[in-house]
Amino acid sequence: xxxxLVVVSGDLTQRARDAxxxxxxxxxxxxxxxxxVVPGNHDLPLFPFWRxxxxxxxxxxxxxxxxxxxxxxxxELAVVGVVTPHASLWKRGRLAAPQxxxxxxxxxxxxxxxxxxVVAHHPIVTGADPQAERAHGASAALAALRACAVDVVLxxxxxxxxxxxxxxxxxxxxxxxxxxxxHAGTAVSDRRRHETNAYNLLCSDGPRLEVTIRSLHGDTFxxxxxxxxxxxxDGWTTxx
Ligand SMILES: [Fe+2]
Numbered sequence: 325x326x327x328x329l330v331v332v333s334g335d336l337t338q339r340a341r342d343a344x345x346x347x348x349x350x351x352x353x354x355x356x357x358x359x360x361v362v363p364g365n366h367d368l369p370l371f372p373f374w375r376x377x378x379x380x381x382x383x384x385x386x387x388x389x390x391x392x393x394x395x396x397x398x399x400e401l402a403v404v405g406v407v408t409p410h411a412s413l414w415k416r417g418r419l420a421a422p423q424x425x426x427x428x429x430x431x432x433x434x435x436x437x438x439x440x441x442v443v444a445h446h447p448i449v450t451g452a453d454p455q456a457e458r459a460h461g462a463s464a465a466l467a468a469l470r471a472c473a474v475d476v477v478l479x480x481x482x483x484x485x486x487x488x489x490x491x492x493x494x495x496x497x498x499x500x501x502x503x504x505x506x507h508a509g510t511a512v513s514d515r516r517r518h519e520t521n522a523y524n525l526l527c528s529d530g531p532r533l534e535v536t537i538r539s540l541h542g543d544t545f546x547x548x549x550x551x552x553x554x555x556x557x558d559g560w561t562t563x564x
Pocket of ligand 1: 335366445446481
């Protein structure tokens with residue numbers, strides 16, 4: 325498909341081991357495509373516990389670099405990743421005010437006319453499951469990202485392929501400055517939850533954004549459910 329960019333919204337490893345990071349890194353670099361990668365909670369070591377507290381991202385950074393806001397910019401796309409796992413909130417993750425301020429600064433310095441995308445491991449809307457947990461600071465994050473004219477927020481963690489508006493779980497939820505929220509399923513791990521392995525293909529064409537779930541059938545990923553969003557004025561509406 326030769327996409328312009330590959331985005332990985334975290335949980336590259338199961339137990340944050342060096343060999344697991346090395347394998348993930350080799351696989352992703354082997355794609356030969358631009359990458360934006362953020363860590364997930366599984367990329368912080370569980371054991372020994374002191375390592376989680378003293379240097380939670382040490383191994384991740386050894387393989388994937390120290391960039392706090394890994395990003396990508398071209399004539400059509402401005403993508404900014406943010407690190408949401410936290411040593412003392414291992415599972416839930418957070419988006420803190422200083423991180424939101426750094427994202428706002430980054431977009432303020434980014435030329436307009438590009439699709440603005442934020443990538444975080446932990447979702448800031450519940451998505452497919454109304455009971456699902458959102459990151460700490462999710463409500464403030466939604467307001468802050470809307471304020472810096474973000475178009476799309478990509479997340480992982482829930483293991484459920486889903487896309488919709490930013491008002492919650494309802495598909496087609498729209499409003500002033502509504503963003504499109506896209507949650508990734510489980511791409512390649514065999515520790516799946518509810519669904520077969522899948523990833524999302526996003527195609528942006530002018531005011532139109534198409535999100536296709538590509539899921540594994542036999543040994544091939546094939547196009548499945550598709551959602552279409554259309555930019556209207558200051559936000560997005562669902563077409564399909
Ligand atoms: Fe996770």
